[in-house]
Amino acid sequence: MNDRFILNKAIKDKFFSAIESLLFVHGDPISLKDISVVLGEEVDFVRLLMDEFELLYENSNRGLKLFKIDDKYQFGTKPENEKYIVKLLKTNQRQSLSQAAIETLSIISYKQPVTRVEIEEIRGVRSDKAIQTLLDKDLIKESGRLEVIGRPILYGTTDNFLKQFGIERLEELPALEDVQIDD
Template sequence: MNKTDNLISTIEAMLFASGDPVEASKLAEVLDIDIETVEKMLGHLSALYDERSSGLMIIRIDNKYQICTREKYSEEVRKLMEIKKNTPLSNAAFEVLAVIAYNKTVTRSFIEQVRGVDCSGPISSLVQKGLIEEKGRMDLPGRPLIYGTTDRFLRCFSLNSLEDLPDLPKNDEIDSIARDESQTSLFDNENKNDILKEKEISEIAHIEEE
């Protein structure tokens, strides 16, 4: 085995063992090579999977890489792992997810002002499902928690980053709520959850809504 093949196999083993997305810089650090070489080897590995019609593929999420199964084999994988199909996310969960995704990081109080109702249930459910997570606290009285989306959210919606979200529709009636946190709502009652639903794929469709 030549040096290039050995590097590709080593990176493949590292990604497989990790399970979670891994930064190219971390791979480079462990292998003691430059990031450009790592990215080149990842490209080779991805091409090899494509050439042999492998059930695996390499995906990139922000600057992280992960091995995952191809969507076309998802049904068989679910049967093997005895994963039952569950109901899709509720409209409330989609609305909360959309508010967080398009505003990057927000507090619970901001989400509740946008939606006009208590959001503790949908937020808790989305955290449990790994679609959103706590990103810290704001330097305000009470130090409210800040929520943002996760890498799993990006994988579920086939996004490399939040910058790849579809553009919001132009609507003169879209509500804008100015907050002390200098945040602004980007949604009206009809459009705020439809944007993400257009990006829904099989994995998110079968996440159990508790």
């Protein structure tokens, strides 16, 4: 391995401090490439730093969690601290999704990109309200338009969807034939 990747603790701590600040200030997911540019370092080097930084947060008692989604990183709070955050912000806890929204989200996550008409054909009922709820909760997004007459909107999942379900990539969703449905 290149000596460039063997760092003493003081230098690593300096990079970790800078990375922590970038993630905190940026708020939104930030790509590995953008972190590399800001730090003035090569992507491969920063990838190694981020792997170790991820372990640091995974194995600590910190209140923050590092989310990684498709080579983008973002801080969020640990789920076990939600009740304290809700209390501080004096907001209601996350409302669960309706059955219609869950069905709609499932269809979108497995069939994306998909139109409202395709969703409604699968569900057998209108899905306008469920789609709007999922858009409002930033679990789905408009991901283009189908190139047919009327150019209907195509829907797909968001990075927030991945974060909420604790996965990095859509490929981590269970195979559709492995999903057990309770009636």
